[in-house]
Amino acid sequence: MFGKLREKLKKFTKQVEEKIEEEEKAVEAPMAGEEIQKAVQESTETEGEKPGFLGRLLQVEIKEKDIEDALDELEIELLEADVALETVEALREKIKEKLVGRKVRIGTNKGKIIEEALKEAILEILTPEKKIDLLQMIKSKEDKPFVIAFVGFNGSGKTTTIAKLAHWLKKNGFSVVIAASDTFRAGAIEQLEEHAKRVGVKVIKHDYGADPAAVAYDAIQHAKARGIDVVLIDTAGRNELNRNLMDEMKKIARVTKPDLVIFVGDSLGGNAVVEQAKQFNEAVRIDGVILTKLDADARGGAALSISHAIGAPILFVGVGQGYEDLRPFDEKWFVERIFGED
Numbered sequence: 001m002f003g004k005l006r007e008k009l010k011k012f013t014k015q016v017e018e019k020i021e022e023e024e025k026a027v028e029a030p031m032a033g034e035e036i037q038k039a040v041q042e043s044t045e046t047e048g049e050k051p052g053f054l055g056r057l058l059q060v061e062i063k064e065k066d067i068e069d070a071l072d073e074l075e076i077e078l079l080e081a082d083v084a085l086e087t088v089e090a091l092r093e094k095i096k097e098k099l100v101g102r103k104v105r106i107g108t109n110k111g112k113i114i115e116e117a118l119k120e121a122i123l124e125i126l127t128p129e130k131k132i133d134l135l136q137m138i139k140s141k142e143d144k145p146f147v148i149a150f151v152g153f154n155g156s157g158k159t160t161t162i163a164k165l166a167h168w169l170k171k172n173g174f175s176v177v178i179a180a181s182d183t184f185r186a187g188a189i190e191q192l193e194e195h196a197k198r199v200g201v202k203v204i205k206h207d208y209g210a211d212p213a214a215v216a217y218d219a220i221q222h223a224k225a226r227g228i229d230v231v232l233i234d235t236a237g238r239n240e241l242n243r244n245l246m247d248e249m250k251k252i253a254r255v256t257k258p259d260l261v262i263f264v265g266d267s268l269g270g271n272a273v274v275e276q277a278k279q280f281n282e283a284v285r286i287d288g289v290i291l292t293k294l295d296a297d298a299r300g301g302a303a304l305s306i307s308h309a310i311g312a313p314i315l316f317v318g319v320g321q322g323y324e325d326l327r328p329f330d331e332k333w334f335v336e337r338i339f340g341e342d
């Protein structure tokens, strides 16, 4: 996971480290290495925790010029890794904020300081303005069912994801029914039924060509009549966005008044997926995102950008083809995956 992204960030760390070392050499020049360490040690011991007088002399401040070149390179590489432009720019500013002016004592582990700054910057980018606790939301809704509509392009893994989420909800004690509102793509209904059967969930369906909003409406009525907790609405994707699709989405939203609209995107699609999400967000407000195929994603561009770009949190990530392979998203976990080993 994210091998390429990791490489780029490591390269940045190394470049900045070398620059700081150059600054250090200028400070160190008049003294020999061992003398410096000793002087810093003694000075700190006499003045407590904080660096003492000599310690202060023997520290360097990271300057903008030390990181500018490395940031320029990182910016290009992140764009190549399909991180959205506005996210790259925001990340650049945050990294700068965290590093410029920072005082580094000679002899300390500079790589660690730089890596921590990168981690913090990425964590801030990933942390959405609003968070969603799905289980809590479902529990606290008084009039059942809780309705979730899924939107996204063809091939994004939407159908598999709906089955994974149904499985996860069942494991958490909720009853679920699925609306087969993709009445457009040949085979979509059978495919959904097959997945639903495997996870033990009923599908409400009409024929192909039927009104998707009517199918969703029926599923909600079915849930109401039987006290089912959650309705998951599978909507049609297209290969490209068009007016019909957006009008269809708007009608489903009008008729079913979903509690949540979740955008399902293939993380391998990179920036294109972020653009899709933005367009859906303009038509029907997206409340949350599920990114699929993260297990196969070396670049991490979509994952890094999507929350920041549309202001909605990533709720889950798909990390494999099995029904268990859906992971509630956690920013810290994500950052650890980027910096840790696979």
Ligand SMILES: Nc1nc2c(ncn2[C@@H]2O[C@H](COP(=O)(O)OP(=O)(O)OP(=O)(O)O)[C@@H](O)[C@H]2O)c(=O)[nH]1
Residues within 6 Å of the ligand: 152, 153, 154, 155, 156, 157, 158, 159, 160, 161, 191, 237, 291, 292, 293, 294, 295, 296, 317, 318, 319, 320, 321, 325
């Ligand atoms: N490795 C991996 N594969 C996934 C993941 N999610 C889905 N897939 C696979 O992606 C392929 C497409 O998924 P489907 O759910 O069939 O998606 P689709 O029907 O093409 O697309 P929709 O029209 O969006 O439903 C299938 O082979 C899935 O097993 C994931 O998180 N990781």
